Amino acid sequence: MLDPLVDEYVQADHHDPALLFTAAYNEFAGPVCGYLRARGVDDPEAVTQDVFLALYPRLDTLHGGLQGAKTLLFSIAHARMVDHYRRRERRPEPAPYEVETDTRRAPSAEDQAFGAGSLGVTELLHGLPDDYREVLALRVVADLSVEETAAIMGKSQGAVKQLQRRALGALKKRALLRNGSE
Template sequence: MDLRDEVVRDAAAGDPHAFRLLYDAVAPRVLAYLRARGVDDPEGLTSEVFLAVFPRLPRLEGGAAGLRTLVFSVAHARAVDDVRRRQRHPVSYPYEPDHDDRVVASAEHHAVESLEAGRALALMDRLGEDQRAAVMLRIIGDLTLEETAGVMGKTVPAVKQLQRRGLEHLRRLMTAEGAR
């Protein structure tokens, strides 16, 4: 996520080219974060995040670091809202094989590619909410400790502790899973 303060400043001043550069630099990390959080429509929610951030740009302080904190604060809040919405109104769709026209790679190819990532994400579901958020924001979101603390509304030492404990818990879970 290589984003210069000048690009953020120009985007805040209304330069559409600078906003595009800003979006191209940050959106893939936001999308990955939202996918890892399991939101229903990560692409749509990524767009919503930037629609919410755009009007706030003129008041933004802190350059690129401030922008990342703002963007992931909004993304985190939207992900939490999505989880709450799904808990209130769970949606279930019946599978209809006759209407499934998706084309995918072979099962073997898919399994080999996604086994470890899927295993890690499944194990992350067994972490506490704060530990999971800290680990995802730090690793998937590529945020600094300070930025993560800002997004989560916690202190830097608290985020360090959450990340450390979350990674230790994941390591124990992966070791236990490997032993089976």
């Protein structure tokens, strides 16, 4: 049974594209969407809208009225469905990321710097005197100035510079010994 708008189209001027479009949409949007859903298209509502957008520019040259629009709509819908499956074949299905099953593990820069790597900062600093570790942590890691480090450590700026020089020397010596033993 045709709805009143379709009856109106049948009784009105058959050459009015806007009226034909409205009648075709009201009559066939549901069946086109159902066809696309039944054929397994991922987003049948969006593809249905695309089908009707493709129909609109062709209305001026369409023959057969509402029946012609139906034939053209389902031809367009079929082509969109085929395009959907072709796209799906070219693009692999995305897989969800699961941390537990990911074997591509690499240590972070932080892990490498603070002990997970062979020359971790924590390992290198471990055997140094407390003053050396403190000055290196404040000057290098915290990126504080000589003045700020001196104020925190309660030492003169000259003493901080001397401590830093000695600590870096000891650190270099430890790194060289470590690399030489591997």
